[in-house]
Amino acid sequence: MLTNKDMKMSFQIGQIMGIPIKLHITFLLALLLFVYVFASSPASFGYNDISPASTRYFLSFVTTILLFSSVLLHEIGHSYFARKYGVKIDSITLLLFGGVASMEEIPRNPAQEAKMAIAGPMVSFTIAAFCLLSNDVLSSLQPSFSDTYIFRVIWLIGYMNLAVGVFNLLPAFPMDGGRILRAWFATRMSYVKATQQAAYIGKMFAFMMGIFGLLVSPWLVLIAFFIYIGASEEARTTTLSVILEKVPVRKIMANDVVSVRPSMTIDDLFRFIFEKKHMGYPVIEGKSLKGIITFTDVHTVPAQERVNVLVSDVMTKDVITIPIDADASEALKLISIRNIGRLLVTDNGSIVGIISRTDLVRALQLLGE
Numbered sequence: 259m260l261t262n263k264d265m266k267m268s269f270q271i272g273q274i275m276g277i278p279i280k281l282h283i284t285f286l287l288a289l290l291l292f293v294y295v296f297a298s299s300p301a302s303f304g305y306n307d308i309s310p311a312s313t314r315y316f317l318s319f320v321t322t323i324l325l326f327s328s329v330l331l332h333e334i335g336h337s338y339f340a341r342k343y344g345v346k347i348d349s350i351t352l353l354l355f356g357g358v359a360s361m362e363e364i365p366r367n368p369a370q371e372a373k374m375a376i377a378g379p380m381v382s383f384t385i386a387a388f389c390l391l392s393n394d395v396l397s398s399l400q401p402s403f404s405d406t407y408i409f410r411v412i413w414l415i416g417y418m419n420l421a422v423g424v425f426n427l428l429p430a431f432p433m434d435g436g437r438i439l440r441a442w443f444a445t446r447m448s449y450v451k452a453t454q455q456a457a458y459i460g461k462m463f464a465f466m467m468g469i470f471g472l473l474v475s476p477w478l479v480l481i482a483f484f485i486y487i488g489a490s491e492e493a494r495t496t497t498l499s500v501i502l503e504k505v506p507v508r509k510i511m512a513n514d515v516v517s518v519r520p521s522m523t524i525d526d527l528f529r530f531i532f533e534k535k536h537m538g539y540p541v542i543e544g545k546s547l548k549g550i551i552t553f554t555d556v557h558t559v560p561a562q563e564r565v566n567v568l569v570s571d572v573m574t575k576d577v578i579t580i581p582i583d584a585d586a587s588e589a590l591k592l593i594s595i596r597n598i599g600r601l602l603v604t605d606n607g608s609i610v611g612i613i614s615r616t617d618l619v620r621a622l623q624l625l626g627e
């Protein structure tokens with residue numbers, strides 16, 4: 259379970275429980291890779307003893323599809339509880355190393371976060387148990403069943419799910435185990451401290467795994483590296499957003515909003531910017547907001563054309579606003595998700611301020627970060 263950022267380069271294949279299911283471009287690569295690995299590995303973790311090649315590759319393909327379907331079910335397990343606790347889920351994306359449920363925010367309630375995190379591995383263990391038990395039952399009813407291809411596919415899916423479940427319980431972000439650990443710490447200390455503690459353990463774990471990997475397999479070193487990055491990233495974003503949550507937007511926004519008209523030329527705007535010294539301006543006509551124009555937009559117009567080009571030609575029309583009673587962590591989220599420099603602050607539909615990346619950074623510095 260990861261919370262996510264922008265999952266670009268992915269396309270939708272369907273919907274489950276109203277949640278769009280997407281495939282990331284790297285997933286196609288994973289598909290080929292897994293088919294190849296299954297086809298070239300010896301029994302029982304592969305089919306290299308089976309001929310003709312068409313049967314071998316068909317079995318590998320079926321196994322790969324079933325494996326990724328199980329990963330999808332694992333993510334749905336997380337999403338089911340997330341939804342129950344009121345977390346909005348935008349989509350589930352399957353990518354190279356498993357799935358990502360893209361959700362707004364994880365609940366800051368230790369018991370809820372723990373249930374949500376453990377739901378995924380539980381789904382994987384359930385699938386594993388189901389596969390391995392049904393193989394046992396079917397073989398005891400019909401001994402020749404254990405020689406069939408179906409038996410081998412079910413066996414492999416069972417063990418892979420067991421591995422997915424165990425791997426996700428590793429006590430490190432971004433694995434589910436890291437979240438369970440944080441939830442446990444969070445029952446006895448603040449959320450930020452709990453995150454830092456969990457991240458610290460995750461990093462130590464990654465470090466030891468890396469050392470061990472040097473002796474055993476370069477793959478482990480690579481995985482350890484990702485765990486290390488994941489732990490650091492989680493600690494950083496959580497700390498930032500928890501600090502900014504206590505800061506209302508109205509406290510750090512710029513109040514004196516100076517607007518410009520869409521019919522102004524870029525040449526006039528250029529002088530206007532030097533006079534007013536703001537870096538971004540809402541573009542307003544009459545009473546309605548038409549867009550936003552920034553110093554960066556102005557720079558896209560060559561100097562000799564500035565007399566002919568109007569503000570309305572280069573402004574950004576898709577303006578992103580935030581209500582005045584929001585807190586600064588929401589502003590940070592919008593600014594980073596949309597990758598923009600500033601947001602207009604509205605109160606009952608009218609513009610009352612502007613909040614920029616710089617304002618947020620300053621607020622963080624003042625608060626000792």
Ligand SMILES: [Zn+2]
Nearest residue numbers: 259378426434
């Ligand atoms: Zn998970």
